[in-house]
Amino acid sequence: MSQLISARALWTLVRAGDLRARVRANREGTAAIRLHLAGAAVGTGLLDVLAEGPAPTAELARRMGVADTALLGAFVRVVAAAGFVDGGTDGPWRLTARGRAVVGDDLVRAAYEAFPGFHTALYREIGPLLAGGPGRRDVAEQGALIARISAGFEPFVLDELTRVVAGRRPSRVLDVGCGSGLQLAAMLAAAPDAVGVGVDLDAGAVALAERTLAGQGLAARSQVVQADIRDGRTGPLEQPFDVAVLANVIYYVPMAERVALLRTVAGLLTPGGVLLVVTTVATPQLFSRHFDLLLRAQEGRMELSDADTLVTQLTDAGLRPAPPRALAPGAPVVTVLATRPG
Ligand SMILES: C[S@@+](CC[C@H](N)C(=O)[O-])C[C@H]1O[C@@H](n2cnc3c(N)ncnc32)[C@H](O)[C@@H]1O
Known part of the structure; x- marks a missing residue:
């Protein structure tokens, strides 16, 4: 797939808004997807299950106890696109060095639990807090994760x-x-x-x-x-x-x-x-x-x-x-x- 951008399209793009801000917003959006994806790969047990050995999607579904094998396949393909596993488009899936680092280094794992978790939940849930709603209980309830990180x-x-x-x-x-x-x-x-x-x-x-x-x-x-x-x-x-x-x-x-x-x-x-x-x-x-x-x-x-x-x-x-x-x-x-x- 190769395509040259025409000068006219580029000019339209540049004039339409703040190109640098658009690039930055998209880059940060992709980083957020990567972070939450890694959190999900830890939270669902996907990376831990693959640490036991490579597996095709159906075997992975069995080991993880998930019902929707097709959706699991699509999920693992995103995790592969982010570099935590590899296996082409259909598996069998295995951990990459990046995936093994999550499983093998508790500080990495804790970061992928805490940042997509309570650290960013703060901003997803800030509306009710600003409206005077009850305080968060992260310190009271996440002591072990806070200590790990x-x-x-x-x-x-x-x-x-x-x-x-x-x-x-x-x-x-x-x-x-x-x-x-x-x-x-x-x-x-x-x-x-x-x-x-x-x-x-x-x-x-x-x-x-x-x-x-x-x-x-x-x-x-x-x-x-x-x-x-x-x-x-x-x-x-x-x-x-x-x-x-x-x-x-x-x-x-x-x-x-x-x-x-x-x-x-x-x-x-x-x-x-x-x-x-x-x-x-x-x-x-x-x-x-x-x-x-x-x-x-x-x-x-x-x-x-x-x-x-x-x-x-x-x-x-x-x-x-x-x-x-x-x-x-x-x-x-x-x-x-x-x-x-x-
Ligand atoms: C974030 S942890 C820090 C633990 C350890 N000092 C460290 O740096 O890893 C804070 C600890 O202080 C304890 N703590 C908070 N207020 C305290 C108080 N008034 N008296 C005794 N312990 C307290 C909490 O229960 C918690 O275990």
Whole structure:
């Protein structure tokens, strides 16, 4: 199929509207199709089923338990056109390297679940939100997926934590909102003589953190408690800590309550002890603005603050914050190390 565009057709096209904007709109539309298609290829189990071995359409329909084989064939042809599988027009279908990356790398899979899922559902459903409808429940209901997709930053966070801990030789470390417990485990690994406490509101997170610590042979040096950190010095929080981390938690707390929260955490530190805050911050970047909107659309009063506001809040809480440091190149995520005056 080859055809030259006539000069007259091109001229008409150029004069009819904003050609660049039309090209951009179509390119972005195609990218959106590709994203949602990949989400569907994950969500329907198509890629997982093909990871078990190549299959013609009829066999694929049997393995996936779908009724409409003809529609499945058309669906797989789109997935093939996007490069996740190959098999000509009729199969047998097999995963390409791109398809295997989705199945084999959980960060890729999580991205194809989260972005066509709650990240973009925000915009599909923004009308009722703007009209004052009930808040979204992504944070409440998608905690596991949010944790999986945040894992991309984990190497940077663990590196920073290891640096902070290794330079201080703490005897007690604290992880506030410990989630999976990976950060508490990293602190304990970097401080072989220390004991650690993880605190989380969520019973599932507490159980997960306990499994993480046990799996790394750190159960004897750690304790994980289900508690609201705002309740302060209770149970294993009675003895002070030399190092505390508050990673990806502050934006879940209403802005007006953040100084009180930070003051409570500061009160759990030894004089000279440090708090490392890790957080996404409000910047003009598209993803930062999007994440802030996603937070504001939730039930509860969540939002991002900018880095300067965070520094002011830490100061108002009685800590001495160092200048914020970018966690990873190009990402609107910072760390701030704040010291409790001795
Ligand atoms: C996004 S997760 C972050 C987990 C982990 N710190 C990380 O960076 O991967 C936030 C965690 O903070 C917990 N959390 C939120 N508010 C809390 C509070 N007031 N007290 C204790 N935990 C809290 C949530 O239950 C959730 O597990």
